[in-house]
Amino acid sequence: MAVEIERKFLPAGDGWRGLAAGTHYVQGYLAADRACTVRVRLAGASAFLTVKGHGDGLARPEFEYPIPATDAAQLLDLCPLPLVEKTRFRIPLNGLVWEVDEFAGNNSGLVLIEVELASPDQPLEKPDWVGEEVSTDPRYSNAMLARYPYWTWAGS
Amino acid sequence: MAVEIERKFLPAGDGWRGLAAGTHYVQGYLAADRACTVRVRLAGASAFLTVKGHGDGLARPEFEYPIPATDAAQLLDLCPLPLVEKTRFRIPLNGLVWEVDEFAGNNSGLVLIEVELASPDQPLEKPDWVGEEVSTDPRYSNAMLARYPYWTWAGS
Numbered sequence: 001m002a003v004e005i006e007r008k009f010l011p012a013g014d015g016w017r018g019l020a021a022g023t024h025y026v027q028g029y030l031a032a033d034r035a036c037t038v039r040v041r042l043a044g045a046s047a048f049l050t051v052k053g054h055g056d057g058l059a060r061p062e063f064e065y066p067i068p069a070t071d072a073a074q075l076l077d078l079c080p081l082p083l084v085e086k087t088r089f090r091i092p093l094n095g096l097v098w099e100v101d102e103f104a105g106n107n108s109g110l111v112l113i114e115v116e117l118a119s120p121d122q123p124l125e126k127p128d129w130v131g132e133e134v135s136t137d138p139r140y141s142n143a144m145l146a147r148y149p150y151w152t153w154a155g156s
Numbered sequence: 157m158a159v160e161i162e163r164k165f166l167p168a169g170d171g172w173r174g175l176a177a178g179t180h181y182v183q184g185y186l187a188a189d190r191a192c193t194v195r196v197r198l199a200g201a202s203a204f205l206t207v208k209g210h211g212d213g214l215a216r217p218e219f220e221y222p223i224p225a226t227d228a229a230q231l232l233d234l235c236p237l238p239l240v241e242k243t244r245f246r247i248p249l250n251g252l253v254w255e256v257d258e259f260a261g262n263n264s265g266l267v268l269i270e271v272e273l274a275s276p277d278q279p280l281e282k283p284d285w286v287g288e289e290v291s292t293d294p295r296y297s298n299a300m301l302a303r304y305p306y307w308t309w310a311g312s
Contacts, residue, residue, distance in 0.1 A: 001226075001227055001230050030186075030187050030191075030192055030194050030207060031186050031187030031189075031194055035186075035234050035235075035236065036186055036234045038186050038187055038194050049205065049207070049221065051186060051205070051231060051234065053233075053234050061230065061234075063223070063227050063230070063231060065205065065221050065223060067219070067221060070157070071157055071219050074157050074217065074219070075207060075219060078191050078192040078207065078209050079191075080191065
């Protein structure tokens with residue numbers, strides 16, 4: 001088991017564009033309830049089956065297993081629709097990796113930026129294209145975006 | 157992906173005892189709904205994360221991945237209680253492997269016998285300790301036994 005400690009932000013402008021090549025992600029959820037999420041992710045030519053528990057604050061237990069991409073395609077067929085589609089840009093900067101997710105499909109128009117930390121209180125020097133923090137807003141979890149896509153957030 | 161083709165029986169007597177050494181299994185379900193089940197299984201010193209879809213009749217799509225036993229112990233903590241506990245006796249006979257599951261805990265008193273086949277219509281020579289077939293009785297799926305354990309079947 002790993003512990004995932006992650007902070008999440010909205011972008012401030014698009015200064016992140018062009019800093020990294022993107023990888024196409026398709027993911028779905030075999031389970032997404034109070035106790036855990038079970039995610040199937042096809043990431044370019046790689047694929048993963050990932051179980052995340054619910055942790056305290058920014059930290060969550062995470063169990064990730066690489067699986068054959070052909071399995072992932074079939075497992076995605078077992079997931080409720082819609083699937084979450086996005087392009088991920090991994091941008092290394094000062095010892096951290098900023099992951100910019102530009103969503104597509106039902107979440108088109110949404111860009112989220114995540115950064116994984118070694119501890120919840122690790123000091124963070126944000127690049128100027130990183131804006132408002134949304135770490136504690138449940139709408140921005142990918143499991144919630146599968147169920148309540150961005151385009152349904154009318155008026156928000 | 158594999159396709160699991162399985163028939164399931166109640167025992168007829170205990171002629172199966174002593175034919176094989178048993179392995180202790182503990183398993184739980186991260187998901188168990190109409191689309192799929194996600195099972196965590198600790199089998200002796202081995203452990204597996206398994207996704208099963210719902211197939212037609214006796215055949216189900218199955219995706220099984222070995223995982224570290226230490227992960228399995230932590231993943232079982234994320235599963236709803238009660239967990240399913242049993243001792244499995246694997247008995248090879250005429251080219252088939254009969255798996256006798258003697259349940260414990262909340263399913264104590266229940267013995268189920270499973271056999272995996274290459275095709276649903278494969279001819280089957282049953283040993284005399286194999287009794288009534290319950291392949292299509294949903295109560296006997298392990299995912300259902302987790303939710304509605306054998307001891308709750310009062311009067312059945």
